[in-house]
Amino acid sequence: MTAISTQKTKKRNWFTREKVYGILFLGVGLFIAFVFAGGTESGLMTTFGLTPPRSDSLSVPDLVFPSQASLYVFSIICIFFGGWQLARGFKKVNIGLTVVALVFVVAFLAWAARGGSLNVTSLMANALLRATPIALAGLSGVLCERAAVINIAIEGMMLSSAFSSTVAASVAGNVWEWSRVFTLAFGLAMGLLTGALLGFLLAVLAVRYKVDQIVAGTAINIFSTGITSFMVSRILVEFQNLNQTPIFQKFPIPVLSKIPILGTVFFNQNLLFYLMFVVIAVIHIMLFYTRWGLRTRAVGEHPKAADTLGVRVYFNRYVNTTLGGMVAGLGGSFLILGSVGRFDEVMTAGKGFIGLAAMIFGKWMPIGTFGAASIFGFADSLQTKLAILNVPIPSQFLLMAPYLITIVVLAGVIGEATPPAADGQPYVKE
Amino acid sequence: MTEREDQMKLGLITYGGDIQGGGLAQYAYQGAQRVAEERDLSLQVVGTDEPDQVREEIQELLEKGVTGVVTTSLHTGQIIEEFVESYPTVTFVTINYQPQLDSENLTGLPVELQKLEELEELLAAHLSIQLEADQRGFFQNLRLLLLEWNLQSVLIPVLAIFTALIVGALFIAGFDPEVWAAFQDGFGVGMNGAWQSVVNAYSALWNGSIGNPQKIISAIRTWMSGGGTEDLVSAFRPLMESLRVSTPYIFTGLSVALGFRAGLFNIGAEGQYFIGGLTSVFVGYSVQGLPWYIHLPLAVGAGFLGGAFWAGISGFLKAETGAHEVITTIMLNYIAYNLAEFLLQVGGPMARPDDPRPISPPVSPSARLQQFFPDNPAIRINIGLFLAFFMVFVIWYILFKTPIGFELRTVGSSPRAAKTAGMNIGWNYILAMGLSGGLAGLAGGHDVLGVLGYMPNSFRSGYGFDAIALALLGKSHPVGVLMASLLFGVLRAGAVQMQGAANVPVDIISVLQGLIIVFVAAPEMIRALYRLRDSGQEGETVLTTGWSGTE
Numbered sequence: 001m002t003a004i005s006t007q008k009t010k011k012r013n014w015f016t017r018e019k020v021y022g023i024l025f026l027g028v029g030l031f032i033a034f035v036f037a038g039g040t041e042s043g044l045m046t047t048f049g050l051t052p053p054r055s056d057s058l059s060v061p062d063l064v065f066p067s068q069a070s071l072y073v074f075s076i077i078c079i080f081f082g083g084w085q086l087a088r089g090f091k092k093v094n095i096g097l098t099v100v101a102l103v104f105v106v107a108f109l110a111w112a113a114r115g116g117s118l119n120v121t122s123l124m125a126n127a128l129l130r131a132t133p134i135a136l137a138g139l140s141g142v143l144c145e146r147a148a149v150i151n152i153a154i155e156g157m158m159l160s161s162a163f164s165s166t167v168a169a170s171v172a173g174n175v176w177e178w179s180r181v182f183t184l185a186f187g188l189a190m191g192l193l194t195g196a197l198l199g200f201l202l203a204v205l206a207v208r209y210k211v212d213q214i215v216a217g218t219a220i221n222i223f224s225t226g227i228t229s230f231m232v233s234r235i236l237v238e239f240q241n242l243n244q245t246p247i248f249q250k251f252p253i254p255v256l257s258k259i260p261i262l263g264t265v266f267f268n269q270n271l272l273f274y275l276m277f278v279v280i281a282v283i284h285i286m287l288f289y290t291r292w293g294l295r296t297r298a299v300g301e302h303p304k305a306a307d308t309l310g311v312r313v314y315f316n317r318y319v320n321t322t323l324g325g326m327v328a329g330l331g332g333s334f335l336i337l338g339s340v341g342r343f344d345e346v347m348t349a350g351k352g353f354i355g356l357a358a359m360i361f362g363k364w365m366p367i368g369t370f371g372a373a374s375i376f377g378f379a380d381s382l383q384t385k386l387a388i389l390n391v392p393i394p395s396q397f398l399l400m401a402p403y404l405i406t407i408v409v410l411a412g413v414i415g416e417a418t419p420p421a422a423d424g425q426p427y428v429k430e
Numbered sequence: 431m432t433e434r435e436d437q438m439k440l441g442l443i444t445y446g447g448d449i450q451g452g453g454l455a456q457y458a459y460q461g462a463q464r465v466a467e468e469r470d471l472s473l474q475v476v477g478t479d480e481p482d483q484v485r486e487e488i489q490e491l492l493e494k495g496v497t498g499v500v501t502t503s504l505h506t507g508q509i510i511e512e513f514v515e516s517y518p519t520v521t522f523v524t525i526n527y528q529p530q531l532d533s534e535n536l537t538g539l540p541v542e543l544q545k546l547e548e549l550e551e552l553l554a555a556h557l558s559i560q561l562e563a564d565q566r567g568f569f570q571n572l573r574l575l576l577l578e579w580n581l582q583s584v585l586i587p588v589l590a591i592f593t594a595l596i597v598g599a600l601f602i603a604g605f606d607p608e609v610w611a612a613f614q615d616g617f618g619v620g621m622n623g624a625w626q627s628v629v630n631a632y633s634a635l636w637n638g639s640i641g642n643p644q645k646i647i648s649a650i651r652t653w654m655s656g657g658g659t660e661d662l663v664s665a666f667r668p669l670m671e672s673l674r675v676s677t678p679y680i681f682t683g684l685s686v687a688l689g690f691r692a693g694l695f696n697i698g699a700e701g702q703y704f705i706g707g708l709t710s711v712f713v714g715y716s717v718q719g720l721p722w723y724i725h726l727p728l729a730v731g732a733g734f735l736g737g738a739f740w741a742g743i744s745g746f747l748k749a750e751t752g753a754h755e756v757i758t759t760i761m762l763n764y765i766a767y768n769l770a771e772f773l774l775q776v777g778g779p780m781a782r783p784d785d786p787r788p789i790s791p792p793v794s795p796s797a798r799l800q801q802f803f804p805d806n807p808a809i810r811i812n813i814g815l816f817l818a819f820f821m822v823f824v825i826w827y828i829l830f831k832t833p834i835g836f837e838l839r840t841v842g843s844s845p846r847a848a849k850t851a852g853m854n855i856g857w858n859y860i861l862a863m864g865l866s867g868g869l870a871g872l873a874g875g876h877d878v879l880g881v882l883g884y885m886p887n888s889f890r891s892g893y894g895f896d897a898i899a900l901a902l903l904g905k906s907h908p909v910g911v912l913m914a915s916l917l918f919g920v921l922r923a924g925a926v927q928m929q930g931a932a933n934v935p936v937d938i939i940s941v942l943q944g945l946i947i948v949f950v951a952a953p954e955m956i957r958a959l960y961r962l963r964d965s966g967q968e969g970e971t972v973l974t975t976g977w978s979g980t981e
Contacts (some may be wrong), residue, residue: 218895350761
């Protein structure tokens, strides 16, 4: 790929990536000025609520500002960045890109909430909650791909785990009548177990049988869709009490949840949400500060060298892929136990794949993956809020947003992001 | 003679004698040379005096993928006979040696020593005819294809399906509440219940897809004894419905298979099918007053272009930025669903006016794919089936008989070699995705123009994933895909009956598909299960690449 793209840049010297970004920034600025500000009557005020109703945190006053004037300011900022990019160029285009994207989002919100009010804090809290399964899917991808196993089966793993979590927790709660804590723990455990089993299956197919990993993953996806839908029609429809689980309630962390804004966003969520941060931290530390992590990365980059040095390549891939499946399973359980408490056919709706995009956007780093996932979560939660705001966009287009963003991210970022060198290649011992 | 990567090769093996020495070798060379120039082949000449080397040289030549081999002596002719049967697609010619072996791809060319000059003419003419036949003969190639597929490569898909059906039976019995109830009355009763459950399900599958054997026989009797054909039509209805269900499978299966051949994994056939349906139905209802021979091709073509455009986006993104097609095609699926939802919602831009249902206006009769039994709305088989058969041939022809197909396959099997040979990889990705999406779009066109006559917003079908299973089962070969599609049509059509008659959810078919893919992709499992020996000839047909494409 690199060879091809360098050829392209040689052909059109002026029309570089930097220039394209500059023009893009200018375009965004003009768009804000003409579409957003131009379509806003002067005199309207935008209110950004900062304290959600029924919140634990100390309250802060709402942000109120004139809609049109602020939009013009946002537009000028973007135009300035575009001009600067074209004339001088930022050392790192990503800085300009981040700022302009952020300004655009704020401008969009200011425009959407013109003459009304939007609670930004609850929007962000909701965004992170929706980002959790996506982040977990991405983390599953990180674990597998660092060991050079492409895991496209995350979607299927999440779906199967969500299903087994549902049935396990329902049986424990409604049939055996366990206490809530044990019921939830049992549901979670079965979800993790299912994910781990499917992860192990993927590893067997990819490592032992050297099946094309994408094909193996697709098979797992199809199988999971089939088996869960089959069981829903066969069993859950008939026995409704098997599709009814308790959920993890909000668990405000003492003291921290009192902090304005941050308290609501980060410290007033459910236990699985906090668990995700633990998983991120553990994976990050394990990957970059332990012997296991060093070996994993070696296996992912250059399995032959790793093998020569005595690292058990196959074993490492088995362990990583199984763990990856477990993390995907956690994501699946979250969809049930951390959110709705009942299973619907194909309820993952592409979250596993969006998680993979988050992983790529996050450059195969646990923390980056979480960051990317929050963007997707934000788009997702925005889409629900906008329905009640004054936005003349059909809801179907808003529903497309996360998928469009995924494509744009993949197309825009992949050139800069490098996957582990041996990603997707089976290793044959000599 | 310069040698290009994409050129077909001709090999000449001379034993003793120089190609400029005026003897047999020279005239053979001139004859071969003429054919090579005429047909734009590259000619490789191997001259040898060492008997021990001949075998190795021939082996090497054949491994390079020559399309024709000419030998000039008794000695080389004898050796060549050892290779004839292992290379059924290569044309062999021996000069001055009457072959002992009776094989269609081997001919002996006797030459009188006094008339050596004639050899040039003779050889050129003979080779021309032979190579021509190779390039034209679909049925000859079909036969060769079947020869190439050794027993095991046919056996493994069959066993994969068989094993999947067995596992499926376990699921059917294992999750049947009636079976659970039966087991409470004792083990024997339970086993009997389980057996009954499976037999009911699979016989419903058979009756719903092939037809009830008793009904067919009695219908034939009635017809033979001069009765009407009504019974016959109704007895064969399930089979015809299976063929109707197979039709979009053929299109989508070809779609994914074509992608595989070019090293692309198109799992977005579903979205392309959606868009193809949308564009077809739009041309079908919005254009009025055209005769059918203009309107129908327009509507079908619109479906092809719609799908091609949708998949072309992924191809373009892959070519330009390296974004992996697996993710982009899936994302485009969701975008397509929402787009259709928006366009077809009540009061939407493509919705039927004054109708409470979210469906498009009816396709005008001039754009409908004609149904075989227009009087019987329950039988929806239509001429789209012939279009599907035709596309099987077209895709086979493009893939294996044209330079375009050669490039696509080279890009798929070894992008590095393709790059070295100066092929434009990016363009091939766009082209392959475009063709692939176009085929999926045709499936959508078939369903709206031939079956429904309008487009509902709940058009989801699961073709995207089914098509992957089809391409894998058919080993990415158009004819294989055709066979697999007929099988899947039968399974799917029967599954609907199975749900109605035996209360087994249709989703069981997805379970079977997942299993079939795993077993076909990991033949070692099947071999281990049935104690088969590894034939060592398992061809690599499916190739996907990592995230950044052409690395």
